[in-house]
Amino acid sequence: MIDTHCHLLDGSFDNDRKKVIERAFSEGITKIIEISCEPVIWQRSLFLCENHKNIFCAIGIHPNDADKFVDFSNFLTNEKIVAVGECGLDYYRNRIDKETQIAVFEKQLEIAEKFKKPVIIHCRQAEEDAYKILDGHKNIKGVIHCFSSTVEFAEKFLQLGFYIGIDGPVTYPNAKVLREVVKIVPVEKMLLETDSPYLPPQDFRGKRNEPSYIKFIAEKIAEIKNMPVSEISRITADNAKNLFGI
Numbered sequence: 001m002i003d004t005h006c007h008l009l010d011g012s013f014d015n016d017r018k019k020v021i022e023r024a025f026s027e028g029i030t031k032i033i034e035i036s037c038e039p040v041i042w043q044r045s046l047f048l049c050e051n052h053k054n055i056f057c058a059i060g061i062h063p064n065d066a067d068k069f070v071d072f073s074n075f076l077t078n079e080k081i082v083a084v085g086e087c088g089l090d091y092y093r094n095r096i097d098k099e100t101q102i103a104v105f106e107k108q109l110e111i112a113e114k115f116k117k118p119v120i121i122h123c124r125q126a127e128e129d130a131y132k133i134l135d136g137h138k139n140i141k142g143v144i145h146c147f148s149s150t151v152e153f154a155e156k157f158l159q160l161g162f163y164i165g166i167d168g169p170v171t172y173p174n175a176k177v178l179r180e181v182v183k184i185v186p187v188e189k190m191l192l193e194t195d196s197p198y199l200p201p202q203d204f205r206g207k208r209n210e211p212s213y214i215k216f217i218a219e220k221i222a223e224i225k226n227m228p229v230s231e232i233s234r235i236t237a238d239n240a241k242n243l244f245g246i
């Protein structure tokens with residue numbers, strides 16, 4: 001299994017980061033993508049992935065930090081930096097005005113295009129705008145991270161060639177729409193993500209999430225798709241290797 005989305009530099013891992021990483025790799029995870037979406041942690045993320053053969057990194061600016069944009073092009077020549085993100089639009093928290101969010105999103109898509117990197121998209125209650133913007137960049141590939149929208153939008157993003165990221169909420173009893181989404185998205189277009197330390201699977205709600213819990217997401221998808229967990233793990237790992245070149 002590959003955890004294609006976590007935030008291991010979060011302060012909640014400060015006391016046991018090494019153990020969390022060891023646990024992930026001893027429990028069936030083969031590769032991890034660390035998402036570094038705040039300028040203050042870029043350098044530390046680079047250090048983290050340069051010191052772990054199987055940890056890779058995405059660099060970008062989160063839409064909630066769009067006012068802190070600085071150009072990060074210089075990082076993208078490093079072979080351990082495999083994507084731009086997470087970037088996108090967040091009209092749910094709406095901490096930054098829409099115009100700034102859109103401008104900073106566009107700038108990051110241009111960087112991704114220039115360096116031929118996939119993008120990791122954060123999109124909350126902004127599907128219409130995110131879709132329009134991505135539709136204007138037809139040669140960009142990527143994933144809609146922690147998909148939380150409707151079946152209709154899943155189909156639209158699939159038509160653009162995007163992967164759909166499935167996270168812990170798929171295990172939540174009230175996540176009926178998300179399970180409908182999982183039914184219609186081919187496993188060949190899915191990526192597994194924990195978004196650690198956020199969004200723990202059902203049994204760990206209220207606690208810190210960590211990459212080793214990715215198996216609970218794979219198990220739930222296997223149940224919905226009526227397929228063996230080993231197949232879900234293998235296919236989604238192949239997807240991650242293809243998209244990120246890892």
Ligand SMILES: [Zn+2]
Binds near residue numbers: 005
């Ligand atoms: Zn994230």
